Amino acid sequence: MTTLLGRFKQRLRRFAQKPGSADLAPYRKLLVDVNELADRFSGLDDEELTAAAAELREKSDFGRVELVEVCALAREAADRALGLRPFDVQILGALGLLEGHVVEMATGEGKTLSGAIAAAGFALRGDQVHVVSVNDYLAQRDAEWMKPLYDLLGVSVGWIGQTSKPEERRAGYAAEVTYAPVSEIGFDVLRDRLATDEADRIVPEPRVALVDEADSVLVDEARVPLVLAGSTAGPSADPALAALVKRLRRDLHFEIDDEERNVYLTGAGSELVERELGGIDLYSDEHVSTTLSKVNVALHAQVLLHRDVDYIVRDGKVHLINDTRGRIANLQRWPDGLQAAVEAKESVQTTDSGEVLDSVTVQALLSRYPTVCGMTGTAVAVAEQLRDFYSLEVLVIPPNVECVREDEDARLYTTLELKEAAIVEEIKEVHESGRPILVGTLDVAESERLSRKLSEAGLECVVLNAKNDAEEAAIIADAGSFGRVTVSTQMAGRGTDIRLGGHDQTDRERIAELGGLYVIGTGRHPFSRLDDQLRGRAGRQGDPGGSVFFSSLQDELVTQYVPDHDEPAEVEDDGRILDLGTLHTVDHAQRVAEGVQLEIHRNTWRYSKLVEHQRTLLLEFRDRVLTSDLAWKELAERKPERAEELDELDEEIRVRAARLIALHHLDQRWTDHLVFLTDLREGIHLRALARQNPLDEFHREAIPQYHRIAPDAWEEAEETFVKAKIDEDGAHLAEAGVKRPNTTWTYLVNDNPFSSGLEETFKSLVKLVRRK
Known part of the structure; x- marks a missing residue:
């Protein structure tokens, strides 16, 4: 009966949810085959299990039959190597990943193991896999945690972090499965793009990107530019x-x-x-x-x-x-x-500060991979973006154990001060029973302000925010302890489950009887899925739990997106608003915020697509220069007299000298082009005032400018080819005034944090529609 009810809920969810959702039914059928095959594999010893995995590498056709075999082998291998026998839902998640979906699995359902099974399956199919993480800690932790599983399946695994040295990066990318933060992969790609020797490049041709916290990486950070900069005299502040x-x-x-x-x-x-x-x-x-x-x-x-x-x-x-x-x-x-x-x-x-040598957005970086899949606890809310920008569908995996968390109705107050007073009172009341409380705040300042108010009320709490995020694993691991009050900023991507009773689960049953972990949100996030991620910290794996969100009409979400809301008609003495009309204000503000951000993302990508197309074409040309004698042939044809002077030199020296000259000027012209595009973008939205389409105008000016890059680069290369000293030691470019930056560094740009023409335009439209 429970199974039938679960299937009915799944079909109902598929019917009702946003477009971009995949049907779970075919994977349930495959699961039956996986379970049958796993029983057969249980009779193999470790060597035979590894050999069975190796046989998959020989398959010329890798269809669903092979996917079933991968998951059956991995289920047995995980049991032996990790002491973790995957639940059916984890196998369903792995199957969904192997077929290129974004799988939604609730917090605590074991996404890490599902991802490892899928990554091993891709590797056995012959694909190199980059398991894209949100930070160094999770990349290293997951790679080392899952390594025994990979070893038993005969799959090599490595990881890369911020502190990884060049030789460590090369070794990490040489593995069949590489765990790395998205930023580090991007920075390595940027460095490879400026390599002047083919042997210096370290990132292999992209094949499969398996993205952890997929909604965060693929949507929230999609527009974030990763930048490679070179040292120059840059702008300084007075x-x-x-x-x-x-x-x-x-x-x-x-x-x-x-x-x-x-x-x-x-x-x-x-x-x-x-x-x-x-x-x-x-x-x-x-x-x-x-x-x-x-x-x-x-x-x-x-x-x-x-x-x-x-x-x-x-x-x-x-x-x-x-x-x-x-x-x-x-x-x-x-x-x-x-x-x-x-x-x-x-x-x-x-x-x-310095000049930007090259940049790439997270979205463009991941769009390079022929296969992209991912996992997260909140994918349905961004199903539309995943389909629009990546052609990905969401596969919702039901929980292993039905969630029994009690989510209370949101509470709304007239002012920020009254809301925070109510939060302190709620914490004080719940804390008296010893029930652990997790308080999710919106920023560092709020977490510290609330901590002070709790201290004034005689309540001790542990604070986790950006100031002490190095201690996060230990703090989160014990957030479920008896009597513990934890105040934390955003919980997404923390990577550690909160267990009732703390890390050693002492007093687990006692806490369960009290109702489990109680989550309090001090305000609603601009995206509903961030609220869901916070709620999801309670009720893990069928544990009891509860959640409640507090908001006020003075919260930034309301003041920014519904500033002209109606005044509340029914207010209690403590400032709590009761009338239903006003209670929907926050939900409305959240929907407006989500809509604005989606439109900004869509329009930003419309501009970025042209830039990425130009970058792709230029990189194809640059690769030809880097890997052939094209530069020597071109410059020798343009300046035959100079070429004759260099005939006595070894051919390899001549070719390399010409290549360095050509690459320098090509890279410099691309840098100048990026500056031009940045300046163009900053004011392009103003063209709308003249009844011009800003996107059309952007293309009209950007395309001719791009076509000048190669001709201008060759003209400048000619001059350098003539005046630079070239001998047995190669080209002495510095003496000719041609210098690459002596230092480079990488960073991410938090682009235009206070406003943009697009954002203001969309907000104005939203206001206009609301007033009508």
């Missing part, structure tokens, strides 16, 4: 400007737009700044593109970017916070001018 803008006053010297996404100098503000800078005219030709620009950036840094919300300061450095994870965004920075302005604001040393 500490005097940072000090000056701190003296400006809101509504007198500057104004902030209604949604607090942009800031503008008033007439009085402009006069004050001009006077303090020696009586200059900010809007003159001399200063409008330099001084005024720097003042505006300093003002944005001072007013719109907040310490302990957008970034923290630690060890004398500004560290950005990833707002979808509540953790430090390692290696992430804002575009140079803004990054330097924030550093000046906080009086810390300004980090290096």
